[in-house]
Amino acid sequence: MAILTSTMKGDATRRGTAVVTGASSGLGESFARHLSRRGYDVVLVARRADKLEALRRELVQCGHHPTVVLADVREPAGRAAIFDAVAERPLNLWVNNAGLGCVRAGVECEEDDVTSVLRTNIEALSLLSIAAAKRLSERRGGVIVNVASTAAFSPTPTMATYGASKAFVLSFSEALREELRASGVRVCVVCPGALETEFHGRAGLEMPPKLLVRAADPCARAAIEAALRGEDLYVDGALNRAVTAFARFAPRRWVQRVSARAMGVW
Numbered sequence: 001m002a003i004l005t006s007t008m009k010g011d012a013t014r015r016g017t018a019v020v021t022g023a024s025s026g027l028g029e030s031f032a033r034h035l036s037r038r039g040y041d042v043v044l045v046a047r048r049a050d051k052l053e054a055l056r057r058e059l060v061q062c063g064h065h066p067t068v069v070l071a072d073v074r075e076p077a078g079r080a081a082i083f084d085a086v087a088e089r090p091l092n093l094w095v096n097n098a099g100l101g102c103v104r105a106g107v108e109c110e111e112d113d114v115t116s117v118l119r120t121n122i123e124a125l126s127l128l129s130i131a132a133a134k135r136l137s138e139r140r141g142g143v144i145v146n147v148a149s150t151a152a153f154s155p156t157p158t159m160a161t162y163g164a165s166k167a168f169v170l171s172f173s174e175a176l177r178e179e180l181r182a183s184g185v186r187v188c189v190v191c192p193g194a195l196e197t198e199f200h201g202r203a204g205l206e207m208p209p210k211l212l213v214r215a216a217d218p219c220a221r222a223a224i225e226a227a228l229r230g231e232d233l234y235v236d237g238a239l240n241r242a243v244t245a246f247a248r249f250a251p252r253r254w255v256q257r258v259s260a261r262a263m264g265v266w
């Protein structure tokens, strides 16, 4: 059951309200900081109360107006709690960032882990996107930022469910963007490569070599700039842009083999 702890209402006189799911660590925490600096009253969503409270305090000390919503986005009650928190607010921006991975999801992962990836990365993201799109359409404008991954562009052996879930995010968001074109609501898909966050540890993955890992903070900043400029897709970093271009244009069989090699399958 989700608990709503709206710690501060925010004066809603600045750039409006931005919701960030998965704000208790990593990329979501960085999204929350950058959006606050840009003048948004940010609604911080996640399950870990201590982490959200620490971020809330930090943002308040910097003169911002955050609100904490403790919610599990997989649960209907959790999703409802987020919309309750923004019911009376001028909602302008929504970041679906909460997500997780699972190694060996395709063949050896526990059923619960697979279900959790699907429910968080696909089900919750879709339902929140649709509900946010309705709210933003009523206001005739706003931005939805959906966090996918470079894994969206190629199958990901050893993380099959995760890679497929991110391919879903990319396809779903591209379709939603076209549906919403006349409404003034824009949708931007963000595709990071490996980032220095809690993601790998929680997924049971080893961190890739340092050279391939980027910091979350500049990724969040550049992704928000791209989304606010009206861009459809932001792939983080030159190397990741080259890799995703290869995945998009090379023969599918090559892409599968290269991906399997990169994931250490053979």
Ligand SMILES: NC(=O)c1ccc[n+]([C@@H]2O[C@H](COP(=O)([O-])OP(=O)(O)OC[C@H]3O[C@@H](n4cnc5c(N)ncnc54)[C@H](OP(=O)(O)O)[C@@H]3O)[C@@H](O)[C@H]2O)c1
Binding pocket: 021, 022, 023, 024, 025, 026, 027, 028, 045, 046, 047, 048, 051, 071, 072, 073, 074, 097, 098, 099, 100, 101, 120, 147, 148, 149, 150, 191, 192, 193, 194, 195, 196, 197, 198, 199, 200, 202, 216
């Ligand atoms: N790190 C990478 O290498 C990488 C690469 C490409 C894409 N991404 C994507 O970037 C996004 C952010 O991940 P990250 O790297 O910042 O990892 P992270 O540090 O593990 O952060 C994940 C966030 O999602 C939240 N979350 C997970 N399940 C949730 C649930 N059921 N309900 C509410 N919140 C939930 C977590 O909060 P609580 O546990 O407190 O609920 C946490 O705040 C994810 O969508 C991930 O797939 C990451």
